[in-house]
Amino acid sequence: MRLAALLLLPVMMLSAVAAPSIHLERAAEVTESIQEHFWDRKSGLYASKSGGKEPEMIWGSGVMFSAVVGAARHDKKYRPVMRKFFDAMEGYWDLKVKIPGYEPARTQGGNDKYYDDNAWMVLMFLEAYELTGESRYLKRAEETLEFVVSGWDEELGGGIWWHEQHKGDGKNTCVNAPGALGCFRVARFEKEADAAKWNAFGEKITVWTVKNLQAPNGLFSDAINVKTKEVNRAQLTYNAGLMLRVFLSLHARTGERFYLDEALRMGKAANSLLDQATGAYRDPIKWAHLMVEADLELYRATGDKAYHERAVKNGAHHYATWKKSPAPDLITQASLARELWLLADHETPVGVEFWKKSDKPKAVR
Template sequence: MRLVALLLFPALLLSAVAAPTSHLEQATEVMASIQKNFYDRKSGLYASKSGGKDPELIWGSGVMFSAVVGAARNDKQYRPVMRKFFDGLEGYWDLKVKIPGYEPGRTQGGNDKYYDDNAWMVLTFLEAYELTGESRYLKRAEETLKFVTSGWDEELGGGIWWHEAHKGDGKNTCVNGPAALGCFRLARFEKDAEAAKWNAFGEKIMVWTVKTLQAPNGLFADSINVKTKEINHAQLTYNAGLPLRAFLSLYARTGERFYMDEALRMGKAANSLIDGSTSAYRDPIKWAHLMVEADLELYRATGDKSYHERAIKNAEYHYETWKKSPAPDLITQASLARELWLLVDHETPVGIEFWKKSDKPKAIK
C-alpha cells in the first residue's frame, strides 16, 4: 500500500500544482474554454450552445461582451476579439425604425425589442469605451440609451416598459435599474448640458422605481403590471444589483448621505438572497453575477471587506460548479467569466486603476 501511495504521489502533486488556484488562472481557463467551444472566428459572434452554430441572443451576447471587456482589460489578446464581436453585433441593430435599437436576434426589422437587453449593452459599451478610448463604443452607447429611454411614458406615473410592444404589460426593475445607471454612467463622458440632461433623466427613473417597486427591506420587486397595477413582489439578485449601483453613483456625484445609506441597506438586505447551503446567491448565475458586480462596487466605495468576501464566495461556488460540469449554454459560462475577471480587477494594478477612475463622477461646472 505504501509503494502504491509513493508511486501515486508525484501524479497527485502534479495535479495539485496544475489546477488553477488564482482568480487570474481561473478566469483565463474559463475564457479559453468559451473561446474553444462557443466562438465563431468568422462572424466574431458566440454560439448560444457549446459546439452549436446558432448565435446567442442579444441578452447573452451582452453578458459575453462584458466578459470579453473584462478579459481585454487584463489580457490584450482579447482586444481584437472585442472589436470583431462589436462588429458582429451590428447584425442585431435595427436601422429600419425611427429610434434604432438591438433586437433579440439578428434582425430583419420589425421584431419586438427588450428595453432591458439594450440597457445592458449601454453599460458594457461604456466600459469598453473607458478601456480603449475608441469613440464607436461611446457613440453606440449613446444611441442605445436613446432607444432605452424612449420606452418611458407616463402610464402609472412613469417608468420604462420591459418590451417595446408592451408584451406582458410590465414595467420592470430589470430595465429601469440599468437604464438609470446607464444615464449616470453616460453623463460622465458628455458635455455639461448633456451630462445634466442624462443625470436628470436617471434621477427621474430612480424616483419612479423607488416609489413604485422598492420593498420595505430596501430591495426591489420584479415588476408592476400597468393594466392591473399588480406588483410581482419576487426579489431577484439583478433587481438588487443595478439599483444599488445607481445609488452609489448618485452618492458619488452628490455626496448626499441618503444614497449611501440606501446602498448599504440594500447590501445588508442582499444576505436574504443567499442560499445557506452554498453561501452563494440562490439565483442562477445569469442574474446573480450582476449582484456580485454590485458587491464589488460597494466594497470599493466603503472598504468593507465583507462585500468583497461575498463576491469571492459566489465566484468560487460558480467556478467549482463549472469544473464539475460546464453548463452547455453561453450565458451561464459568460456570467462566470465576467465574475472572475471582475475579481481579477481587484487584484491587479491595471484593474484597480481602471475602477478607481471609473468610479469617479463627472464634475458639472
C-alpha cells in the same frame, strides 16, 4: 539593515506585487474554454450552445461582451476579439426604425425589442470606451440609451416598459435600474447641457422605480403590471445589484449620505438572497453575477471587506460548479467569466487602477 537585505528588498516588493491571482487564472481558463467551444472566429459571434452553430441572442451576447471587455483589461489578445464581436453585433441593430436599437435575434425588422437587453449594452459599451478610448463605443452607448429611454411613458406615472410592444404589460426593475445607471454613466462623458439632461432623466427613472417597486427591506420587486397595478414581489439578484449601483452612482456624484445609506441597506438586505447551504446567491449566475458586481462596487466605495468576501464566495461556488460540469449554454459560462474577471480586477494593479478611475465622477465638459 544589512546591505544584502537592502538589495533584496526591491525583489521582495516586486514579488509581493506580482503574486499570482487565483481569479485571474480561473478567468483566463474559463474564457479560453469559451473561445474554444462557443466562438465563431469567422462571423465574430458566439453560439448559444457549446459546439452549436446558432448565434446567441442579444442578452447573452451582451453578457459575453462584458466578459470580453473584462478579459481585454488583462490580456491584449482579447482587444481584437472585442472589436470583431462589437462589429458582428451590428447584425442585431435595427436601422429600419426611427429610434434604432438591438433586436433579440439578428434583425429582420419589426421584432419586439427588449428595453432591458439594450440597457445592459449601454453599460458594457461605456466600459469598453473607458478601457480603449475608442469613440465608437461611446457613440453606440449614446445611441442605445436613446432607444432605452424611448420606452418611458406616463402610464402609471412613468417608468420604462420591459418590451417595446408592451408584451406582458410590465414595467420592470430589470430595465429601469440599468436604464437609470446608464443615464448617470453616459452623463459623465457629455458636455454640461447633455450631462444635466441625462442626470435628470436618470433621477426621474430612479424616483419612479423607488416609488413603485422598492420593498420595505430596501430590495426591489421584479415588476408592476400597468393594467392591473399588481406587483410581482419576487426579489431577484440582478434587480438588487443594479439599483444598489444606482444609489452608489448618485452618492458619488452628489455626496449625499442618503444614497450611500440606501446602498448599505440594500447590501445588508442582500444576505436574504443567499443560499444558506452554499453561501452563494440562490439565483442562476446569469442574474447573480450582477449582484456580485454590485458587491464589489460597494466594497470599493466603503472598504468593507464583508462585501468582497461575499463576492469571492460566489466566485468560488460558481467556478467549482463549472469545473465539475460546464453548462452547455453561453450565458451561464459568460456570466462566470465576467464574474471572475471582476474578481481578478481586485487582485491586480491594472484592475485596481481601472476601477479607481471608473468609480470617480468625471467633471463635465
